[in-house]
Amino acid sequence: MRITNSRLLHRCLMAAALIAPLGLLGALVHAQEGKKAPAKTMTAKQKYKNILVLKNLPADKLGPVMHDYNTALGVNCAFCHVINADHSGFEKDDKPMKLKAREMITLVNDLNSKYKTIDKKATCAMCHHGHAEPEGMMQAEAPK
Ligand code: HEC
């Protein structure tokens, strides 16, 4: 009787040991789901240190937007950003190109919000076409 009792106890413990991690896993999945929800609605201004123009941009869109700037201007991140060895420093405003870029972002936002005729299609690429300084079409072909 004592033996069967302890066996029963042993089995119970085994079962608990098997089930407990499953419970933990469930709790973990829930915790991660809980974390994900607010991250999605977080704005760039809330997540990053020095956002003055892209305030309402969803935080997870900032990376793709920055890559778009690289492509539109044919540059890399360091064109506008101070980048330390540990990959920090993006919030610094030390490079004049970053300040110029802020004005350009405002210009593009103005075009899209004020001028219906452009149908919200204004982008950096529209003028830059892969060059930091937009090419002047008129100068390109000198008059004869
Ligand atoms: C043409 C200039 C330009 C290029 C190129 C550029 N950025 Fe930016 N970046 C900006 C500007 C301007 C801001 C600030 C926007 C604002 O104030 O709303 C910014 C902000 C950021 C921030 C937020 C920093 C903080 O904490 O405030 C990060 C991170 C960032 N950029 C990463 C990158 C990465 C990574 C690349 C390359 C893939 C890149 N940027 C390329 C102009 C640029």
Ligand code: HEC
């Ligand atoms: C309507 C056309 C137009 C659009 C759209 C535009 N730019 Fe520009 N951008 C220019 C012109 C023109 C210059 C040259 C201005 C000057 O010489 O001071 C320039 C210059 C710049 C410069 C300085 C380049 C250098 O080598 O001196 C940066 C940086 C820049 N633009 C970033 C951007 C970014 C980022 C966007 C998109 C958010 C953008 N621009 C959208 C017309 C535009």
